[in-house]
Amino acid sequence: MTSSIPLDDIDAVQAALAGEGYVCGRDLATVTFLALRLGRPLFLEGEAGTGKTEIAKVLAAVLGRRLIRLQCYEGLDAATAVYEWNFAAQMVAIRAAEARGEAPPDLFGDDFLIARPLLEAMRPQPGGAPVLLIDEIDRADAPFEAFLLEALSDFQVTIPERGPVRAPAPPVVVLTSNRTREVHDALKRRCLYHWVDYPGHDREMAILAARAPDAAEALSREVVAFVQKLRTEDLFKTPGVAETIDWAKCLLALDVIDLSPEVVADTLGALLKYQDDIQKLQGSEARRILDEVRAELA
Numbered sequence: 256m257t258s259s260i261p262l263d264d265i266d267a268v269q270a271a272l273a274g275e276g277y278v279c280g281r282d283l284a285t286v287t288f289l290a291l292r293l294g295r296p297l298f299l300e301g302e303a304g305t306g307k308t309e310i311a312k313v314l315a316a317v318l319g320r321r322l323i324r325l326q327c328y329e330g331l332d333a334a335t336a337v338y339e340w341n342f343a344a345q346m347v348a349i350r351a352a353e354a355r356g357e358a359p360p361d362l363f364g365d366d367f368l369i370a371r372p373l374l375e376a377m378r379p380q381p382g383g384a385p386v387l388l389i390d391e392i393d394r395a396d397a398p399f400e401a402f403l404l405e406a407l408s409d410f411q412v413t414i415p416e417r418g419p420v421r422a423p424a425p426p427v428v429v430l431t432s433n434r435t436r437e438v439h440d441a442l443k444r445r446c447l448y449h450w451v452d453y454p455g456h457d458r459e460m461a462i463l464a465a466r467a468p469d470a471a472e473a474l475s476r477e478v479v480a481f482v483q484k485l486r487t488e489d490l491f492k493t494p495g496v497a498e499t500i501d502w503a504k505c506l507l508a509l510d511v512i513d514l515s516p517e518v519v520a521d522t523l524g525a526l527l528k529y530q531d532d533i534q535k536l537q538g539s540e541a542r543r544i545l546d547e548v549r550a551e552l553a
């Protein structure tokens with residue numbers, strides 16, 4: 256399958272992602288290019304709200320492929336991630352056949368198979384092999400990780416009643432983790448790894464320009480400088496890029512032209528999600544950070 260945009264080199268990948276509003280550095284563009292070129296899964300680890308999930312969505316758009324998402328959680332097991340049999344439909348079909356005096360139908364046919372994300376990703380898709388996003392793998396348990404390791408090494412899953420299903424072409428796989436626990440080395444070894452860090456000032460400005468284009472440059476400057484300072488403070492939960500964008504949109508909705516301690520205090524809920532952090536930032540702390548920001552931007 257050829258992509259809709261030729262991604263022949265790192266610059267082309269970086270430009271194609273930017274074209275979909277995803278602004279990344281050369282390091283992430285390089286590892287993405289290599290993952291596509293070598294057909295290896297991309298393993299992205301990093302803080303919350305730094306664009307790990309988003310890159311999979313944007314990649315699917317760039318490649319013109321379907322995005323299939325497997326959201327991981329504690330207790331997720333292989334059966335749920337691959338397929339389930341529709342027991343209710345099987346029962347109805349059996350009863351109906353009995354009533355008509357017919358032989359029971361093929362209970363393991365397509366009519367009764369509910370494909371879950373991993374099986375779906377191994378099936379032929381219009382537009383070519385899909386982008387498979389395995390999101391927040393650190394939330395799943397170790398046995399599921401082991402299962403995944405196998406599924407990803409030969410891009411094949413097995414339905415005991417029907418046999419193996421093999422992907423006609425390997426999907427583009429993106430795994431993300433918030434590192435609430437370490438993911439096993441064996442899985443990481445299969446992948447190309449990248450730590451997604453908070454963007455620096457200039458890149459965060461570019462992201463804001465792409466994602467909150469209505470914000471005036473002067474306000475965006477203050478917003479980005481404020482958030483960048485906030486990330487150096489001792490907080491329980493540091494704001495990610497998602498929060499910067501949210502905050503800018505809130506300020507826009509309030510017709511704010513420039514920041515003031517009062518405006519910051521009133522809108523902190525867009526940036527900080529823990530009451531302890533919010534309390535810390537209300538009053539003199541917000542003023543202090545704002546003064547520092549003003550001094551820097553002057």
Ligand SMILES: Nc1ncnc2c1ncn2[C@@H]1O[C@H](COP(=O)(O)OP(=O)(O)OP(=O)(O)O)[C@@H](O)[C@H]1O
Nearest residue numbers: 276277278302303304305306307308309462496497
């Ligand atoms: N580099 C970027 N370019 C453009 N937008 C970005 C970028 N990084 C983050 N965003 C924006 O931030 C939002 C949140 O990003 P995303 O959901 O991908 O974060 P995440 O790293 O998956 O966070 P979590 O760990 O909480 O799941 C996205 O919807 C996107 O709008």
Ligand SMILES: [Mg+2]
Nearest residue numbers: 307308390431
């Ligand atoms: Mg995410």
